[in-house]
Amino acid sequence: MTIISSDNEQKKIKPRNTLSAKETEYDTATENTIRPRTFDDYVGQKTLKDTLRISLDAAKHRQEPLDHLLFYGPPGLGKTTLAGVIANEMGVNIKITSAPALERPRDLIGILMTLKSGEILFIDEIHRLNKLAEEILYPAMEDFSIDRMTGKGQSAKTLRVPIPKFTLIGATTKAGTLSSPLRDRFGIIYRLEFYNNDDLASIVKRTASILKVKITHEGAHAIASRSRATPRIANRLLKRVRDYATVKYDGTVDANIAKEALDLLQVDHYGLDTVDRELLKFMIEKYDGGPVGIETLSAALGEDMRTIEDVYEPYLMQIGFLARTPRGRKVSSAGYRHMNCELPLEQQSLF
Numbered sequence: 001m002t003i004i005s006s007d008n009e010q011k012k013i014k015p016r017n018t019l020s021a022k023e024t025e026y027d028t029a030t031e032n033t034i035r036p037r038t039f040d041d042y043v044g045q046k047t048l049k050d051t052l053r054i055s056l057d058a059a060k061h062r063q064e065p066l067d068h069l070l071f072y073g074p075p076g077l078g079k080t081t082l083a084g085v086i087a088n089e090m091g092v093n094i095k096i097t098s099a100p101a102l103e104r105p106r107d108l109i110g111i112l113m114t115l116k117s118g119e120i121l122f123i124d125e126i127h128r129l130n131k132l133a134e135e136i137l138y139p140a141m142e143d144f145s146i147d148r149m150t151g152k153g154q155s156a157k158t159l160r161v162p163i164p165k166f167t168l169i170g171a172t173t174k175a176g177t178l179s180s181p182l183r184d185r186f187g188i189i190y191r192l193e194f195y196n197n198d199d200l201a202s203i204v205k206r207t208a209s210i211l212k213v214k215i216t217h218e219g220a221h222a223i224a225s226r227s228r229a230t231p232r233i234a235n236r237l238l239k240r241v242r243d244y245a246t247v248k249y250d251g252t253v254d255a256n257i258a259k260e261a262l263d264l265l266q267v268d269h270y271g272l273d274t275v276d277r278e279l280l281k282f283m284i285e286k287y288d289g290g291p292v293g294i295e296t297l298s299a300a301l302g303e304d305m306r307t308i309e310d311v312y313e314p315y316l317m318q319i320g321f322l323a324r325t326p327r328g329r330k331v332s333s334a335g336y337r338h339m340n341c342e343l344p345l346e347q348q349s350l351f
Contacts, residue, residue, distance in 0.1 A: 291328030
């Protein structure tokens with residue numbers, strides 16, 4: 001399987017929040033060695049894998065390209081990895097790009113014109129595709145052709161250029177922002193779910209074996225329990241715990257060493273870091289648990305509003321510590337208990 005990326009691989013790697021599920025350039029530089037290549041190695045998403053196996057087997061039986069697929073769900077759950085697995089299982093090449101990289105229509109046309117029969121084109125963040133590029137995709141997905149304009153003025157005419165049959169795999173964290181015409185052209189649409197601790201522990205152990213890290217069953221579960229139900233974060237935390245175990249101990253990761261390392265990183269047993277706790281503490285101490293507007297939280301914490309909305313809020317809402325109301329964000333009773341704070345009497349009836 002050949003993977004071709006249109007992104008600049010020479011960019012300088014910059015660190016980012018360890019508990020952010022967004023892919024960083026550091027992840028890009030390291031994850032290629034630990035990504036699974038087959039369904040047997042891909043942990044979790046059992047229902048999705050079983051359904052995809054049937055679709056793949058049927059396509060191979062008919063000797064046709066797989067239908068266009070759309071994967072959506074929170075970042076870090078394996079959408080790009082799954083696309084690579086599909087390409088490997090189908091025995092075809094995959095070309096990987098992202099919607100922001102396709103700034104001009106000719107960028108997309110150039111990729112489509114170089115595709116060979118049966119190959120896969122993977123577009124990450126497809127919800128950010130500009131309108132002109134989206135219009136080019138419509139005939140390419142339906143009729144496997146590209147409309148090109150020739151001539152000028154009154155002599156201008158549209159020339160339809162055929163291209164080989166291919167499979168488009170789109171990935172998005174915001175399926176609701178996709179236009180209906182584009183979404184309707186995908187024959188297979190799946191949502192990736194958050195992972196449970198057992199699956200995450202299996203992922204941690206698999207990554208540890210690839211990175212040649214000695215880890216116990218309990219150590220893998222200790223890391224998994226603080227990984228926000230996200231494989232990318234679990235792998236990132238494993239690397240930090242590995243460093244700690246190498247410097248402070250003999251390199252073997254057990255439950256106690258994992259706990260020490262993650263405590264040093266200020267990641268608690270729920271997977272919350274310093275900013276998560278500061279956010280909850282600020283709302284409880286300054287606004288009696290809310291409601292608080294996103295602008296106020298951004299100014300008080302010194303964090304960008306999109307960072308709060310994309311990185312911190314989703315997980316706090318998922319575990320039930322935060323609620324979003326028309327008037328703003330509110331800390332739930334579970335959030336109060338986690339912060340060891342007493343819920344105000346006037347709010348007890350709300351939760």
